[in-house]
Amino acid sequence: MSDARIYATYWIETAFPLEQAAATMAGEQSTGTFVRVPGETDELRAAHAARVEEITELGEVALPSLPGSGLPKTGDATRRAARVVVSWPISNMGLSLPNLLATINGNLSELKAFSGLRLLDVKLPAEFLTRYQGPQFGVAGTRTLAGVHDRPIIGTIIKPSVGLSPEATADQVRVLVEAGVDFIKDDELQADGPHCPFEQRTSAVMRVINAHADRTGKKVMYAANLTGEIDEMLARHDHVLAQGGTCIMASMNSIGLPAMKMLRAHSQLPIHGHRNGWGMLGRSPAIGMSYIAFQKLWRLAGIDHTHVNGIANKFCESDDSVIASARECLTPMFDAPHPGCEIMPVFSSGQSARQAAPTFAALGSVDCMFAAGGGIMAHPAGPAAGVRALLQAWEAAVAGVPVAEAARQSPELEAALAAFGG
Known part of the structure; x- marks a missing residue:
């Protein structure tokens, strides 16, 4: 399978440092978990880890948009919104829309680090057309x-x-x-x-x-x-x-x-x-x-x-x-x-x-x-x-x-x- 990648753009709201929050997103939806595990080798991460491609800060937020979010260990309650682009190699899920959906919109919405997280757009490589026909008419x-x-x-x-x-x-x-x-x-x-x-x-x-x-x-x-x-x-x-x-x-x-x-x-x-x-x-x-x-x-x-x-x-x-x-x-x-x-x-x-x-x-x-x-x-x-x-x-x-x-x-x-x- 080619080295083509899938790109997803999100709006996020978090009290955590934006770089840390984005890295949490990438890890949760690819190779990572809350601790480094023995099988997570450098070679595996290089081949399959999601990448944070872009972070654009959008300003501070007065109140959390959703309940249940957490704060960093520093106790800093300042929440910021941002636009984040994350990418994955197509080899992670193959040419599969159900598994693509699990990747770009799976557990992310439940992560405690976020008081808001919304998928804005997705860009797919043309390889998907080898399995999916698209509109007929x-x-x-x-x-x-x-x-x-x-x-x-x-x-x-x-x-x-x-x-x-x-x-x-x-x-x-x-x-x-x-x-x-x-x-x-x-x-x-x-x-x-x-x-x-x-x-x-x-x-x-x-x-x-x-x-x-x-x-x-x-x-x-x-x-x-x-x-x-x-x-x-x-x-x-x-x-x-x-x-x-x-x-x-x-x-x-x-x-x-x-x-x-x-x-x-x-x-x-x-x-x-x-x-x-x-x-x-x-x-x-x-x-x-x-x-x-x-x-x-x-x-x-x-x-x-x-x-x-x-x-x-x-x-x-x-x-x-x-x-x-x-x-x-x-x-x-x-x-x-x-x-x-x-x-x-x-x-x-x-x-x-x-x-x-x-x-x-x-x-x-x-x-x-x-x-x-x-x-x-x-x-x-x-x-x-x-x-x-x-x-x-x-x-x-x-x-x-x-x-x-x-x-x-x-x-x-x-x-x-x-x-x-x-």
Whole structure:
């Protein structure tokens, strides 16, 4: 195996000297323990010890961000924050995403020396592409299957999340495809419940989508939530494919990286990676990991699109964090000439025509899905007007026309701005 290295960047908070704290991180996640042991030879350390590559002090911290941290023997309680870069030889864990995760985000969060420790980013060598396939469709392939180019893919979600029968779900899909939407997804809570079995639901939905495609030539992409045990997911994929479907969806945190790798190897359809549960890893600024680091692991495992939240969303994430995540999805993971593994960012969470302009201004691209539930279904003039309002808002944003000015010529957009104010 080559001498390539993995680089991980962290934010840390500690009362210990920064160099000592960083060395503790490197030792804990490679060759070291709390004392030197006989087998830890100089030769072994030279070959396998993690290296502290960089320490950037960020200033003092008044109070510990997390409970349970300790103080150095000197008793000095001055806590400082820093940005630390640590690297490992790829030979430590091999080409394995599960073992990579154990290395870069394993016991570190529990170390007593730290009152805060968060993974910010990870840079992987291209050798990982010899084992992991990365996205099969990505941005370009998704656009081809959806038949949408040069603008965002306008999407929505089946609501209510649970409780609908297969027939009722298909009825809602009929309304949405006739409204002109490009993409529809199951809610992550709806997979294969007894009131709405997966095969019955997807068959009913695809009959509607296929009939609409036969009439109009437009085949709406439907992300069917196949989350489950590995054998179930593979069988569900095959059912969607047989029904003429063009997308599948899986809850990433629920199935894990190895299951996603297997699903990607089997799949002939784009994989819509749902990030539900990411808040447990990402919400606290003092622990867990950033979405920038998180999505890289899943891109390599094989997802083609993933949620990044949305501007002025209903959750707790800031707009800056949302846009940073979306930009990263569109940024190559590896240096040329290796595949970039770019994927489609999905904006969602309380989105409406009002967010089109600020989203485009911040992202600087139309390579995204823009998903609205209430922003489509609750439009005063109905779902078709809701879809048209979103298209009008994005057209104005790309043209640099203020949305209020565009609304004077577009009654659907004008009504959307009035309905979804605030």
